[in-house]
Amino acid sequence: MALSNVSLQVPGQSIFGLLGPNGAGKTTLIRIITSILQADSGSVLLKGEKLNRDHILNIGYLPEERGLYKKMKVGEQLLYLARLKGLKRAPAVQRIRIWLDKLDMLEWIGKNIEDLSKGMQQKIQFIATVLHEPELIILDEPFSGFDPINVNIIKDEILDLKAKGATIIFSTHRMESVESLCDHIALINKSEKILDGPKKEIKHRYRTNKFEIDHIGVLHGLDQKYQIISSEPTEQNRFHTVIKIPDDCNPNQLLTALITLTEIHRFSEVIPSMNDIFISKVSEQNE
Amino acid sequence: MNKILLVVKREYITRVRKKSFIVMTLLTPLLFAGLIGGLLWIATTEQSEQKVIAVIDDSGLFKDKFQSTDDLNFLYLHQDVETAKTNFSQLGPDGLLYIPKIDIYHPEGIQLYSESNPHFGVINKIENTLEKEIEYLKMKQLGLDQQTLENIETRISLKTLSLTSSGIKASNAEATFGTAYVSSLLIYFFLFLYGVQVMKGVIEEKYNRIIEVIISSIKPFQLMMGKILGIAAVGLTQFLVWVLLSFLVTASGMSLMGLKQDPADLITEAAPLGSESAVLQEAAPGMWEMMESIPFTYVMVTFVIYFLGGYFLYASLFAVVGSAVDSDADSQQFMFPITIPLIISIVALGFVLNDPDGQIAFWMSMIPLTSPVIMLGRIPFGVPFWQLAMSVTLLIGGFIFTTWVAGRIYRVGILTHGSKVNYKTLTKWFFQNY
Incomplete structure (x- = not known):
């Protein structure tokens, strides 16, 4: 998979969502960042320094296609992977115990990987990724194979790592985790970057000027410049209505106009989900 | 380099610790030794079993010439070969050697009867004895006396040596x-x-x-x-x-x-x-x-x-x-x-x-x-x-x-x-x- 002219800036101590449909080139990009592949042209800078093999200790990588040596014991396996990163034996052993304890896995330290459930193996894999306390953590679909409880445990750990100063690049197509975790996002499709920026800003950019209102009684006599997209009864004379306001109006004007017409129970802006933005951008480019 | 050593160590330890490795490493030489030992044992026990060969010598040339050894016991029978053949199983020998009246220059018709295929060593022994005896008779006819015959007899066991720069070695x-x-x-x-x-x-x-x-x-x-x-x-x-x-x-x-x-x-x-x-x-x-x-x-x-x-x-x-x-x-x-x-x-x-x-x-x-x-x-x-x-x-x-x-x-x-x-x-x- 070739990438063309993809340029990204990942701010430090943040969670950066790398999004894109299957085959967009996310994994290739990540493999270049982790020095598994060499880019034909261009470069990767880490804190202003050109990426080299010495940075390996500073990077933690959880690939999408992952696995462990089935016949190796949990503790030995983590120690081996940590030492390959360059960690010394004693601190590695100490950290392994701390992490296993944290994720409730300490009793499994002497078991073979093949005796663990899939979710437990994923936890071990996550520990292996962060054990050497890297500054840059790259997680490719970190939640695949986890049940909702474990997803939350891992989410908390990711937020904790960020709080401790790590920068996290997070590749996924699960938009709900992007909503809850990412500060910045970049969208890649067909080997090109099509969207990039802070999540809030992007959401702001893609706002639709639509508002949803829960109110009592049928809405009559609203000014023609407000466009009623839909209005549906919910329960007992209550209605759920979506209204689009023109660009030169602000929500206060709409609210003022509505107050005289109906009893308002809820008023909120319709914010596009990352899912909507993702789908609309990708299909826009594909056409 | 350090990291290669880590990989080497892992590859080595995980393999050497495997049960299959330990079993194979320890058992293979024992298996081989057992196999060789077993073959030797079979060979030695087979040797100790004495075979009995009944001899009917119609020619009269080989009287007492077949010497019994640890492996072979020769038993001279004085009866008709046909009766011996019919009574073979009752007689109980492992083989029946029949020597008809023969011309020493054309020794034909000597036969060894047995129920199972006779051992190579047995055939060899009988043939050697027969050949030697006939050769002896021929030489006797040519006028060589016992003394000369014994002098002629030679036995050589070739010792092989290899010549190398570091000297002579037994090879x-x-x-x-x-x-x-x-x-x-x-x-x-x-x-x-x-x-x-x-x-x-x-x-x-x-x-x-x-x-x-x-x-x-x-x-x-x-x-x-x-x-x-x-x-x-x-x-x-x-x-x-x-x-x-x-x-x-x-x-x-x-x-x-x-x-x-x-x-x-x-x-x-x-x-x-x-x-x-x-x-x-x-x-x-x-x-x-x-x-x-x-x-x-x-x-x-x-x-x-x-x-x-x-x-x-x-x-x-x-x-x-x-x-x-x-x-x-x-x-x-x-x-x-x-x-x-x-x-x-x-x-x-x-x-x-x-x-x-x-x-x-x-x-x-x-x-x-x-x-x-x-x-x-x-x-x-x-x-x-x-x-x-x-x-x-x-x-x-x-x-x-x-x-x-x-x-x-x-x-x-x-x-x-x-x-x-x-x-x-x-x-x-x-x-x-x-």
């Missing part, structure tokens, strides 16, 4: 041939066994998908070299344990069989015997002497060198196969061309052992792909030093080359999943620039 053609054959076969199995282990290891990492985690920490080449070296160490461990156990088992086995000898003598190289007279001393040709005629240390050292050289050469090729396929089942098509030179070596081994200094032997012991098996077949017969040096140099050059080529293909192969791989793809990977 033994059978032992040399055997050592050559066994060490060639052994290295063939070792190259195969451990080469395939490298391949399986690579496939395991690729199939498990742990590969990407690891090569984000170390270079693919480091991983490949670490694996190859670690498995080499496993091979050497197994070889050393086998050698030690074989010596212990043979030594204890022989002392049990009454051959008193210090086992330590066996491990040290058979020292060149000081003077010719010492060599020529008449000694019973025993197993120890036979073994001492082979320079074991020399054979073992060259074995280790050729095992390592050949292994590095083949292991990197096997690593390429492992990196190119997604599962064991797909590996067949690529394994075939790798195994061809090994199989050719084994086929050619017969020629080489019969003519260890011939053209085929020379060239095949120079080509790196065939030299491990072929050179080990030549070594017990003695190889000029320059040939050995050249062969080893070529082998080292060969494995550096294959390792380099393998490394380039391997780094692409291990990350490629699910695509159909053929030789064109492999070439493309080799020239690929990342």
Whole structure:
């Protein structure tokens, strides 16, 4: 998979969502960042320094296609992977115990990987990724194979790592985790970057000027410049209505106009989900 | 370098700890010893069973000439051969030898009847006795007296000695041939066994998908070299344990069989015997002497060198196969061309052992792909030093080359999943620039 002219800036101590449909080139990009592949042209800078093999200790990588040596014991396996990163034996052993304890896995330290459930193996894999306390953590679909409880445990750990100063690049197509975790996002499709920026800003950019209102009684006599997209009864004379306001109006004007017409129970802006933005951008480019 | 050592250690420890490794390493020499011991035991018990041969001598020429021994008891019968034949099973002998009236210049019609096929040794013994007796009779007719006949009789047992620069050594053609054959076969199995282990290891990492985690920490080449070296160490461990156990088992086995000898003598190289007279001393040709005629240390050292050289050469090729396929089942098509030179070596081994200094032997012991098996077949017969040096140099050059080529293909192969791989793809990977 070739990438063309993809340029990204990942701010430090943040969670950066790398999004894109299957085959967009996310994994290739990540493999270049982790020095598994060499880019034909261009470069990767880490804190202003050109990426080299010495940075390996500073990077933690959880690939999408992952696995462990089935016949190796949990503790030995983590120690081996940590030492390959360059960690010394004693601190590695100490950290392994701390992490296993944290994720409730300490009793499994002497078991073979093949005796663990899939979710437990994923936890071990996550520990292996962060054990050497890297500054840059790259997680490719970190939640695949986890049940909702474990997803939350891992989410908390990711937020904790960020709080401790790590920068996290997070590749996924699960938009709900992007909503809850990412500060910045970049969208890649067909080997090109099509969207990039802070999540809030992007959401702001893609706002639709639509508002949803829960109110009592049928809405009559609203000014023609407000466009009623839909209005549906919910329960007992209550209605759920979506209204689009023109660009030169602000929500206060709409609210003022509505107050005289109906009893308002809820008023909120319709914010596009990352899912909507993702789908609309990708299909826009594909056409 | 440090990281390669980590990989080496992991590869070594996980393999050596496996139950299958321990069982195979400890049991194989015992199995061999048991097999040889069993054969010897059968051979000795068979000998002690005395066979009875009934003799009907109508010619009258062989009266009392068949001497009974431990193995054979001759029983002269004085009755008609036809009655003897019909009563054969009641009589109870193992065989019935019938000698009709014969002309000593045309001795025909002598027959041996038996229910089961008679033993080769029995036939030999009877034929020898008959021939000797008839020859004796002929010579007697020619007028030679008993005294002259005894003087004519000569017995020679040829003692073979080999002339080398370090002096004269007792040599033994059978032992040399055997050592050559066994060490060639052994290295063939070792190259195969451990080469395939490298391949399986690579496939395991690729199939498990742990590969990407690891090569984000170390270079693919480091991983490949670490694996190859670690498995080499496993091979050497197994070889050393086998050698030690074989010596212990043979030594204890022989002392049990009454051959008193210090086992330590066996491990040290058979020292060149000081003077010719010492060599020529008449000694019973025993197993120890036979073994001492082979320079074991020399054979073992060259074995280790050729095992390592050949292994590095083949292991990197096997690593390429492992990196190119997604599962064991797909590996067949690529394994075939790798195994061809090994199989050719084994086929050619017969020629080489019969003519260890011939053209085929020379060239095949120079080509790196065939030299491990072929050179080990030549070594017990003695190889000029320059040939050995050249062969080893070529082998080292060969494995550096294959390792380099393998490394380039391997780094692409291990990350490629699910695509159909053929030789064109492999070439493309080799020239690929990342």
